[in-house]
Amino acid sequence: QSIGCDDYLGSDKVIDKCGICGGDNTACKVVSGVFKHTLTNLGYHKIVEIPEGATKINITEMSKSNNYLALRSRSGRSIINGNWAIDRPGRYEGGGTMFTYKRPNEISSTAGESFLADGPTNEVLDVYMIHQQPNPGIHYEYIIPGENVISPQLLAHRRPGEPLNGQLGMPESTAQDDEDFHRETDSLTGQSAGTFPVIQPGRFPSHQPENQVPAVQPPRQNREHNWKQIGKTECTTTCGKGSQYPVFHCVNRITHEEVSESYCDSSTKPIPEEEACNLFPCPAFWDIGEWSECSKTCGLGMQHRQILCRQMYANRTLTVQQYRCHHLEKPETTSTCQLKICSEWQIRTEWTSCSVPCGVGQRTRDVKCVSNLGDVVDDEECNMKLRPNDIENCDMGPCAKSWFLTEWSDRCSAECGDGVRTRSVVCMTNHVSSLPLEGCGNNRPSETTPCNNGPCAGRVEWFAGGWTQCSTECGSGTQQREVICVRKTEGNFDVLNPYECSYLEKPPSQQSCYLKPCGSKWFHTEWSTCSKSCEGGFRVREVRCLSDDMTASTQCDPQLKPEEKEPCNTQDCIPEIDENCKDKYYNCNVVVQARLCVYTYYKTACCASCTRVANRQSGFLGRR
Numbered sequence: 001q002s003i004g005c006d007d008y009l010g011s012d013k014v015i016d017k018c019g020i021c022g023g024d025n026t027a028c029k030v031v032s033g034v035f036k037h038t039l040t041n042l043g044y045h046k047i048v049e050i051p052e053g054a055t056k057i058n059i060t061e062m063s064k065s066n067n068y069l070a071l072r073s074r075s076g077r078s079i080i081n082g083n084w085a086i087d088r089p090g091r092y093e094g095g096g097t098m099f100t101y102k103r104p105n106e107i108s109s110t111a112g113e114s115f116l117a118d119g120p121t122n123e124v125l126d127v128y129m130i131h132q133q134p135n136p137g138i139h140y141e142y143i144i145p146g147e148n149v150i151s152p153q154l155l156a157h158r159r160p161g162e163p164l165n166g167q168l169g170m171p172e173s174t175a176q177d178d179e180d181f182h183r184e185t186d187s188l189t190g191q192s193a194g195t196f197p198v199i200q201p202g203r204f205p206s207h208q209p210e211n212q213v214p215a216v217q218p219p220r221q222n223r224e225h226n227w228k229q230i231g232k233t234e235c236t237t238t239c240g241k242g243s244q245y246p247v248f249h250c251v252n253r254i255t256h257e258e259v260s261e262s263y264c265d266s267s268t269k270p271i272p273e274e275e276a277c278n279l280f281p282c283p284a285f286w287d288i289g290e291w292s293e294c295s296k297t298c299g300l301g302m303q304h305r306q307i308l309c310r311q312m313y314a315n316r317t318l319t320v321q322q323y324r325c326h327h328l329e330k331p332e333t334t335s336t337c338q339l340k341i342c343s344e345w346q347i348r349t350e351w352t353s354c355s356v357p358c359g360v361g362q363r364t365r366d367v368k369c370v371s372n373l374g375d376v377v378d379d380e381e382c383n384m385k386l387r388p389n390d391i392e393n394c395d396m397g398p399c400a401k402s403w404f405l406t407e408w409s410d411r412c413s414a415e416c417g418d419g420v421r422t423r424s425v426v427c428m429t430n431h432v433s434s435l436p437l438e439g440c441g442n443n444r445p446s447e448t449t450p451c452n453n454g455p456c457a458g459r460v461e462w463f464a465g466g467w468t469q470c471s472t473e474c475g476s477g478t479q480q481r482e483v484i485c486v487r488k489t490e491g492n493f494d495v496l497n498p499y500e501c502s503y504l505e506k507p508p509s510q511q512s513c514y515l516k517p518c519g520s521k522w523f524h525t526e527w528s529t530c531s532k533s534c535e536g537g538f539r540v541r542e543v544r545c546l547s548d549d550m551t552a553s554t555q556c557d558p559q560l561k562p563e564e565k566e567p568c569n570t571q572d573c574i575p576e577i578d579e580n581c582k583d584k585y586y587n588c589n590v591v592v593q594a595r596l597c598v599y600t601y602y603k604t605a606c607c608a609s610c611t612r613v614a615n616r617q618s619g620f621l622g623r624r
Contacts, residue, residue: 003270007229008253018143019055032141034062039131044070047127047138050095054142055119057099059127061112062137064104067129069113069138071099074124080115081130096122098279112136119143225263226253227270232277239282240312245272282312284324288331299342299383307333343381345388346370358399364391403445404428404523404544412451413471413480420448422471422478426523426550445526461486463493464507474518475548483509520547520555524562534573540565581607 004011005021015021018028031054035047047069050057059069070081071094079094080087080101089103100116115127119142129138228251236242250264251257261269289306296302309325310317322330348366355361367390369382379387406424413419425447463486471477485501486493524543531537543564545556585591588606596602597610 003227008226010226018146026146028143028146030141030143032139035129035135035138035140037135039129039135042131044128045131047129048140050121050125050127050142051144052123053120054144055121057097057115057117057119057121057142058140059115060139061114062139064110064112065134065136066132067113067135068132069101069115070128070130071115072126072128074126079125093281095125096120223265224253225250225259227251227264227268228256229270230258232275235277237278237282237312237315239278239280241276241315242278243274244277245274246270248272284309284311284320284328286310286325286328286331287317287319291335291337294337294339296337296339296342298340299338301337301339302334303337304334307331341372342383343369343371343377345382345386347388351392354394354396356396358396360393360395362391363394366390402428402525402542404525404542404546405445406521406523408449409472409477411469411471411473413468413478414451414482419451419468419480420471421451422448424521424523426546428523428544462501462504462506464509467511470513470515472515472518474515476512476514479511479513481507481509483507517548520545520553522556522561524564527566530568532569534569534571536570537568538565539568578607581611583608 004013005015006013013022016023016025016027017030018025020027033048037045039045048059061067061069068081068086071079071092072082073079073095077094080092080099087101089101092099092101097117097119100114102114102116104111127138127140129135227248229246230249230251231247233244233247235244248270249258250261252259287308287310289308292304294301294303307330308319309322311320311324312318346368348368351363351365354363367388368376369379371377371381404426408421408423410421412421425445427444463482463484465482467479467481470479483506485496485498487496487500522543523546525541527539527541530539541562541564543562545553545561547553547555584605584607588609591597591602591606592609592613597606597613603610
């Protein structure tokens with residue numbers, strides 16, 4: 001004997017297509033049809049609307065194509081293949097039920113895509129086709145409650161959502177396909193209406209309900225007690241697809257009262273089969289990873305951890321989009337960390353004096369890397385970016401100004417007679433010499449000096465001689481020529497006083513000239529005062545390389561650089577004798593031997609002797 005849908009062994013009640021145990025197929029309405037409309041535009045095209053409360057939903061492409069099915073809720077939320085993104089085949093929750101999306105990928109398969117769901121839906125859903133090539137036809141079918149609704153069970157005459165394989169057994173297309181591309185059949189009486197049957201022979205394979213228990217033969221037909229399913233075990237999970245098992249008790253067939261299991265044949269007790277339960281997804285949660293190592297071995301660093309939004313379903317934890325966890329506060333992904341205190345920079349000394357008495361120089365100080373124990377360690381253990389400067393520029397103010405001169409030019413401005421030689425004179429600030437210089441002042445050195453290359457011959461009238469060579473070998477200079485008043489007499493010229501030609505316009509005797517650029521030249525100041533008046537001192541001058549525009553240059557020939565320092569006053573010093581410094585006692589040598597010169601009385605009484613000793617001890621006489 002088999003167990004009926006009322007859970008009694010030997011019962012002949014079955015579930016009708018509306019899911020009603022012992023029903024007569026009048027409590028529901030089967031809606032089915034084929035979408036055969038010819039489409040021209042690429043993109044999303046609505047196929048059919050699935051109403052709220054629909055069950056046994058089957059949307060199947062009649063043959064394989066490059067088109068895709070898509071599903072969206074009436075509220076606008078994409079469930080499958082929305083926003084031009086193709087989802088993988090699998091299970092997707094939407095409209096209060098779970099849809100199975102199938103897309104056969106075998107090369108030899110001719111089956112198209114399908115959406116399958118048990119239902120019931122809790123909102124209106126829209127099915128679309130993403131059109132890319134001619135439509136092969138989309139078969140759709142679902143069941144909705146009729147007027148006399150009895151709460152349906154989930155079992156049906158066919159496995160819920162079984163896809164339709166290959167070409168559906170449909171009538172030949174007619175010219176009315178464009179008008180009636182949706183064909184629907186209502187089954188309120190158990191008989192198909194119209195020319196398109198809801199279920200044709202061979203369209204769907206017969207299938208035994210999933211929770212049906214194999215038939216067993218009881219020892220006799222008139223047993224008073226039988227096994228009855230009185231409930232199910234508690235679901236193993238509260239969400240995300242758990243499992244539960246039916247519970248069978250021995251009951252009286254007439255009174256339905258539970259009795260001891262000994263009244264029933266234990267060999268006929270059905271074996272509980274696992275059933276899925278609580279299929280709705282569990283709430284998403286933040287999966288928090290472990291902190292990474294600190295980015296710094298000492299001092300303040302950073303550490304990171306991975307935060308994923310995950311959701312549990314079917315005993316599997318899946319990573320989902322982060323918006324599903326928006327109801328939860330997201331944990332921090334970064335944090336500061338400190339393993340130990342780093343070594344730090346310590347300034348050990350104050351700044352030194354500036355390296356120059358005037359102008360711009362440098363000063364230094366001692367900076368060390370010190371550990372947290374106070375020991376000096378390698379600089380690498382401190383943060384080099386935070387190292388204090390141990391050297392910096394210092395400006396001691398402008399130095400004395402001095403005249404910088406070039407050497408006299410080699411050429412005289414006149415080829416004959418009186419002429420001049422020239423030199424360049426520049427007043428600049430000294431930033432090098434540590435000895436005082438005289439400064440620029442008003443005593444500007446002369447830029448010209450007389451020269452004479454011998455007498456010249458004269459002419460009558462204003463006679464202008466040829467221009468001399470330029471006064472400089474390069475750069476800007478002057479040219480001279482002789483202009484005299486002469487009188488021409490039979491091939492001879494007599495020189496006259498200039499006033500004799502005053503009524504005539506006198507030609508210029510001097511003009512500027514410019515040869516090739518000089519480039520850089522050495523300039524120097526005057527020599528400073530000697531550092532000592534005797535026994536050999538030294539004097540200095542500053543030498544600079546300047547370009548044509550009198551700016552600092554590095555293009556001068558080092559071998560031609562004038563000396564910057566030379567000895568001076570090398571003669572011996574003559575000690576100065578103070579007539580008032582005399583020994584007042586004859587035995588001052590005893591005072592010296594007794595080292596009494598440190599006392600004022602003896603230093604005065606034996607002035608000459610004490611002074612000689614002091615000069616010997618200091619190592620020189622007559623230092624000035």
